[in-house]
Amino acid sequence: MSTATAVIEEQGTANDLGYHSFSAGQYRFERDEYFAHIYYPGGRHLMHVEAFLRALMRDVGWGFFYGTVNFDDVLGTLNHYGTVDLFVGLLNQAYKSRNRHYVETFNSKDLKKVFEAMLDDWTNEGFDPYAAPDETGNAYGPKRGNNSKALKRERIVAKRMVGLPGDLDIRTDAAGQPVNRQFLDVPQDQPEVHAEPGFEGEVHAFNMFAYTSRSDVTWNPSVVSNVKDSQICATTEEHMLPIFHGNDRVEWFIQICDEIIWDIEDGKTGRPRAKVVMRAGDVAAMPADIRHKGYSPKRSILIVWENNDGTLPQRYSSGQLKPYPVEF
Ligand SMILES: [Fe+2]
Numbered sequence: 001m002s003t004a005t006a007v008i009e010e011q012g013t014a015n016d017l018g019y020h021s022f023s024a025g026q027y028r029f030e031r032d033e034y035f036a037h038i039y040y041p042g043g044r045h046l047m048h049v050e051a052f053l054r055a056l057m058r059d060v061g062w063g064f065f066y067g068t069v070n071f072d073d074v075l076g077t078l079n080h081y082g083t084v085d086l087f088v089g090l091l092n093q094a095y096k097s098r099n100r101h102y103v104e105t106f107n108s109k110d111l112k113k114v115f116e117a118m119l120d121d122w123t124n125e126g127f128d129p130y131a132a133p134d135e136t137g138n139a140y141g142p143k144r145g146n147n148s149k150a151l152k153r154e155r156i157v158a159k160r161m162v163g164l165p166g167d168l169d170i171r172t173d174a175a176g177q178p179v180n181r182q183f184l185d186v187p188q189d190q191p192e193v194h195a196e197p198g199f200e201g202e203v204h205a206f207n208m209f210a211y212t213s214r215s216d217v218t219w220n221p222s223v224v225s226n227v228k229d230s231q232i233c234a235t236t237e238e239h240m241l242p243i244f245h246g247n248d249r250v251e252w253f254i255q256i257c258d259e260i261i262w263d264i265e266d267g268k269t270g271r272p273r274a275k276v277v278m279r280a281g282d283v284a285a286m287p288a289d290i291r292h293k294g295y296s297p298k299r300s301i302l303i304v305w306e307n308n309d310g311t312l313p314q315r316y317s318s319g320q321l322k323p324y325p326v327e328f
Pocket of ligand 1: 251
């Protein structure tokens with residue numbers, strides 16, 4: 001596979017509805033009032049535009065994330081950390097068995113540029129693809145305005161830990177970060193820290209539930225502490241994960257409150273593997289060879305524990321490591 005260069009279409013290619021089309025290698029993306037159309041050598045794929053923008057937002061915001069971001073059961077990206085595959089049907093058994101899949105590899109930063117430009121052009125005023133459906137406007141119709149401000153939010157990462165001097169601040173009303181309407185019952189007090197003399201600068205704590213209850217986005221992890229390759233990511237979930245995330249390593253989930261129902265499928269074929277209902281206090285290890293999509297009927301808090309060790313994808317895909325972390 002060769003690395004292609006992504007090309008942003010010239011201004012002036014806007015269609016009658018005001019939307020520009022975009023190209024990346026041999027892919028071409030167009031939108032109309034309701035749908036995103038993805039043209040590729042050998043075919044054309046179509047997605048409901050709101051679902052497409054919500055998925056695109058995660059792919060851009062997460063920098064293609066760990067492993068696979070499946071926009072639906074056909075279209076997606078596969079991260080090689082520096083380069084990224086944009087594929088149609090690669091992880092769909094029917095496409096693959098009939099040799100109808102198509103894959104092109106890009107420098108990650110080139111494809112990200114095209115995705116960012118497309119997301120900005122196709123997102124209308126009042127629609128925030130990071131927000132829960134009940135907290136934002138609609139994505140449809142002819143082009144009207146933009147919502148660049150909402151799109152420029154980046155995934156927030158603490159250098160060491162939230163609240164330390166020089167690190168991410170604790171969220172407050174004063175900073176414009178109110179408690180979400182569905183988390184009014186989450187206590188907002190902060191822990192008391194009583195360090196031994198001489199250790200005042202080395203002990204720290206903050207109320208992570210309070211911090212997370214003030215997140216205004218859904219299905220977008222905030223990395224709240226970072227110790228070597230161990231990343232604790234807190235996230236608020238409402239409605240459904242806009243993608244199927246395909247793991248390339250084990251990923252741990254800790255359900256903090258309320259409930260998420262997960263669809264688990266085989267990562268390569270999409271064949272259903274399990275339904276997992278996680279309630280407050282439940283812990284699950286998502287295996288390295290699956291994809292998952294979550295449904296959260298009420299806004300809930302989930303901790304995602306990621307292992308950032310760059311050697312893991314190869315060790316799992318080669319079979320050196322089993323796809324699950326423990327045998328009972
Ligand atoms: Fe995931």
